[in-house]
Amino acid sequence: MAEPRVVIVGAGGAAHALTGLLRALGNDAQIDIFTDRPYAGYVVCEQPYFLRGRVGFDDMFYARKGWYEKVGARIHYETPVQAVDRERKVVETSAGAFPYDVLVLNTGAEPAAPPIPGLDGVREYHLTSDVRRCLSFAEAVDGARRAVVIGAGAIGLEVAEGLVERGFERVTVVEGEGHVLPRALDPDLAAGLEQRIRDRGVDLRTGVRVRSVRTEGPDKVVELPDGEIRADFVLLATGVRPRVELARAAGLEIGPTGGIAVDPFLRTRDPSVYAVGDCMETWERITGHRRPVLPMLASHTNRSGRLVARNIHHGPRFEYPGTCLPFGIELFGVTVATCGLTGALAERWGLDTVAVRSRGVLAKPQLGGERVEIKVRALRTNGRIVGVQAVGGPGTARMIDRAVLAVGEGVPPHRLSLYETVYSPTLNVAYDAFTQAVDRLLVEGGWS
Numbered sequence: 001m002a003e004p005r006v007v008i009v010g011a012g013g014a015a016h017a018l019t020g021l022l023r024a025l026g027n028d029a030q031i032d033i034f035t036d037r038p039y040a041g042y043v044v045c046e047q048p049y050f051l052r053g054r055v056g057f058d059d060m061f062y063a064r065k066g067w068y069e070k071v072g073a074r075i076h077y078e079t080p081v082q083a084v085d086r087e088r089k090v091v092e093t094s095a096g097a098f099p100y101d102v103l104v105l106n107t108g109a110e111p112a113a114p115p116i117p118g119l120d121g122v123r124e125y126h127l128t129s130d131v132r133r134c135l136s137f138a139e140a141v142d143g144a145r146r147a148v149v150i151g152a153g154a155i156g157l158e159v160a161e162g163l164v165e166r167g168f169e170r171v172t173v174v175e176g177e178g179h180v181l182p183r184a185l186d187p188d189l190a191a192g193l194e195q196r197i198r199d200r201g202v203d204l205r206t207g208v209r210v211r212s213v214r215t216e217g218p219d220k221v222v223e224l225p226d227g228e229i230r231a232d233f234v235l236l237a238t239g240v241r242p243r244v245e246l247a248r249a250a251g252l253e254i255g256p257t258g259g260i261a262v263d264p265f266l267r268t269r270d271p272s273v274y275a276v277g278d279c280m281e282t283w284e285r286i287t288g289h290r291r292p293v294l295p296m297l298a299s300h301t302n303r304s305g306r307l308v309a310r311n312i313h314h315g316p317r318f319e320y321p322g323t324c325l326p327f328g329i330e331l332f333g334v335t336v337a338t339c340g341l342t343g344a345l346a347e348r349w350g351l352d353t354v355a356v357r358s359r360g361v362l363a364k365p366q367l368g369g370e371r372v373e374i375k376v377r378a379l380r381t382n383g384r385i386v387g388v389q390a391v392g393g394p395g396t397a398r399m400i401d402r403a404v405l406a407v408g409e410g411v412p413p414h415r416l417s418l419y420e421t422v423y424s425p426t427l428n429v430a431y432d433a434f435t436q437a438v439d440r441l442l443v444e445g446g447w448s
C-alpha cells in the first residue's frame with residue numbers, strides 16, 4: 001500500500017515529534033507542514049530564559065533550518081491554512097489547495113486575554129509559542145525599569161525573576177487568586193515560595209484583581225483596588241486557550257474544556273483527522289474517571305505527536321494514556337514540582353480528599369542534600385493518591401517523576417510505601433522523603 005499523504009497544520013513541538021518518529025519508523029509518507037509563522041522547531045519554554053540572557057536566540061532551536069527538508073518533509077512557512085474541506089480531503093492555504101489522506105491538527109493555543117477594562121494593546125505583551133512576540137517583548141524590556149506582570153503562574157513568575165535579575169527598579173506581579181502558581185500548588189505550600197519571591201525584590205500582590213489598565217504618555221497605569229501603579233509595560237501572563245477555529249469551522253467537535261475532542265487514538269470525530277498538543281482536549285489519569293482536561297504542557301505535546309506517528313504508521317491501535325498534569329519550575333533558587341490535583345481542583349470536582357504535609361531531605365544536608373517539603377493528597381474513600389506537591393531543591397523534580405508514575409498507575413499507597421529506591425549517602429536517604437510522606441498519609445488517613 002502506498003504511504004499516506006500526511007498534512008500537518010501547525011509546526012509546533014508535536015509536529016516535530018510526529019515527523020521525527022514517522023521517519024524513524026521507516027515511514028515514507030509525503031509530509032506537508034503548514035505554519036502561519038516564519039519560525040519553527042524551537043523550545044517554546046526557553047523564551048523566559050532567552051529574555052534573561054541565559055540562552056541565545058539560536059540556542060532555542062532544536063530543529064535547524066533545513067531539518068524538515070533533510071527528513072523529507074515539506075515545511076511551508078508563513079502559509080496559513082484557511083479551511084479544511086473534509087469531504088474532498090483537502091486543506092485550503094494561502095498557497096493553494098493540498099490534498100491529504102491523514103490530517104493532523106497541531107494548531108496550538110492563543111492568549112486568553114482577561115476582561116480588564118482599558119486594555120488597548122499599547123505596550124501590552126503576551127508570551128505564547130510564537131517567538132516573534134518574545135522578540136518584541138525583549139525590545140520593550142530593553143531600556144525599561146518598571147514592569148507590571150498580571151498573573152503569577154509559571155510564565156509570569158519566570159519573567160518577573162528575569163526582570164529582577166536585570167536590575168529593574170520595580171517589578172509588580174498581580175495575581176487574582178489568593179496565592180502564586182494556583183493551578184499547581186496549594187496555598188500552604190505556596191507560602192514559603194511567596195516569601196522568597198518578595199525577599200528577592202518582587203512587589204507581589206496576591207488575591208488582587210486589576211480594575212483597569214490605561215495608557216498615559218509613556219506610562220501604563222494599572223489600577224488596583226488600593227491604588228495605581230505606573231509601569232513602562234504590562235505583561236499579560238494570564239493563560240492561553242486552545243486555538244480551534246479551523247477545527248470548529250471544519251465541523252469537528254470541540255470538547256467541554258474548549259479543546260478539540262478526540263478518541264483514545266487521538267482521532268477527532270473524523271477518523272482521517274487527528275489532533276495533538278495544546279489544541280486538543282485530553283483526559284486525566286489521576287482519579288480513574290478520565291475527566292476532560294487541558295494540560296497545555298510540553299511533554300504532553302511531544303507524547304501526543306509521537307503517539308499519532310505510531311497510529312499513522314501501524315493503523316490506529318495505540319491509545320493515549322491521558323495526563324497526570326505534571327508541573328515543575330525553578331524560581332529564585334526554589335524548585336516546585338507537582339502532579340495531580342490541588343486541593344482547589346479536587347474540591348471543584350467534588351472529591352473528598354485527605355492531605356498530609358511532611359518535611360524531609362533528598363540527602364543528608366551535611367552531604368549536600370536538599371530539604372524538601374511534600375504534600376500528598378489521597379481520595380478519602382480508598383486512599384488512592386491523587387496529588388503530590390513538593391517544594392525544595394533541584395532533586396525535587398526527579399522525585400515527582402516517580403510520583404507521576406504512582407498517580408497515573410494508581411499504585412496503592414501500601415505498595416508505594418515498600419517500593420525500593422536508590423540509596424547512597426550523597427544521593428538520597430534510605431527511607432526517602434516521598435516514602436515517608438506516603439507512610440504519614442497511611443497513618444493519618446487511617447489506612448495503616
Ligand SMILES: Cc1cc2nc3c(=O)[nH]c(=O)nc-3n(C[C@H](O)[C@H](O)[C@H](O)COP(=O)(O)OP(=O)(O)OC[C@H]3O[C@@H](n4cnc5c(N)ncnc54)[C@H](O)[C@@H]3O)c2cc1C
Nearest residue numbers: 010011012013014036045081108128129277278296297298
Ligand atoms: C513562554 C512559555 C513557557 C512555557 N514553559 C513551559 C514549561 O516550562 N514546561 C511545559 O511543560 N510547558 C511549557 N509551556 C507550554 C508549552 O510550550 C506548550 O504546551 C507547547 O509549546 C505546545 O506545543 P504545540 O505543538 O501544541 O503548539 P505550538 O508550539 O503552539 O504550535 C502551534 C502551531 O500552529 C500553527 N498554526 C495554528 N493555526 C494555524 C493555521 N490556521 N495555519 C497554519 N498554521 C497554524 C502555528 O503557526 C504554530 O506553528 C510554555 C509555553 C510558553 C508560551
